[in-house]
Amino acid sequence: MRIGIGSDHNGYEFKEEIKRFIENTEHVLVDYGCDSKDPIDYPDIAFEVANAIIDGKIDRGILICGTGIGVAIAAGKYPGIRAALTHDTYSAERAQLSNNAQIITMGAQIIGVEVGKKVVEAFLKSHWTGGSERKVSKIIEKEQSFLGQLEKDATGNRCN
Incomplete structure (x- = not known):
């Protein structure tokens, strides 16, 4: 590695x-x-x-x-x-x-x-090994949802 x-x-x-x-x-x-x-x-x-x-x-x-x-x-x-x-x-x-x-x-x-x-x-x-994949996926999904909100903010739509 x-x-x-x-x-x-x-x-x-x-x-x-x-x-x-x-x-x-x-x-x-x-x-x-x-x-x-x-x-x-x-x-x-x-x-x-x-x-x-x-x-x-x-x-x-x-x-x-x-x-x-x-x-x-x-x-x-x-x-x-x-x-x-x-x-x-x-x-x-x-x-x-x-x-x-x-x-x-x-x-x-x-x-x-x-x-x-x-x-x-x-x-x-x-x-x-993916043993906790469900949990890690939840973290990734939450991160992605916040990133999506930031993208909306950049287009002029405010998220409060």
């Missing part, structure tokens, strides 16, 4: 450790930044990784910030993206098996690097 990774400055060192871990697997890794501890806004990185998934440049993503919350929210703004906050192996596995999440997020100030490696390993070893 092609794996994209990105972090803000709060997750930079954590990201670098996770990169080294992934580079020792069969996966192809693409780093979307950041490249130092210099301050950077986490939405910029999250948007790049989410967009790369939408564009088919990568198959899955890993995003890291201080808590993992901000990057999850930012990536989830992209239609079709399901980003899951994961701080343990069970939630990382279920992110894929139950939700077909393309992105996991982690907080560098919440978990240690060794746990992070195990979380990533669980996510990358898990593959969507």
Whole structure:
């Protein structure tokens, strides 16, 4: 698989450790930044990784910030993206098996690097089998209905 990774400055060192871990697997890794501890806004990185998934440049993503919350929210703004906050192996596995999440997020100030490696390993070893397809389809349908409402707004019809 092609794996994209990105972090803000709060997750930079954590990201670098996770990169080294992934580079020792069969996966192809693409780093979307950041490249130092210099301050950077986490939405910029999250948007790049989410967009790369939408564009088919990568198959899955890993995003890291201080808590993992901000990057999850930012990536989830992209239609079709399901980003899951994961701080343990069970939630990382279920992110894929139950939700077909393309992105996991982690907080560098919440978990240690060794746990992070195990979380990533669980996510990358898990593959969507469609077991919760009905539930994921409901999420997709709701997203599509909101997108349809936005399209109506763009034509001048207000939706209140």
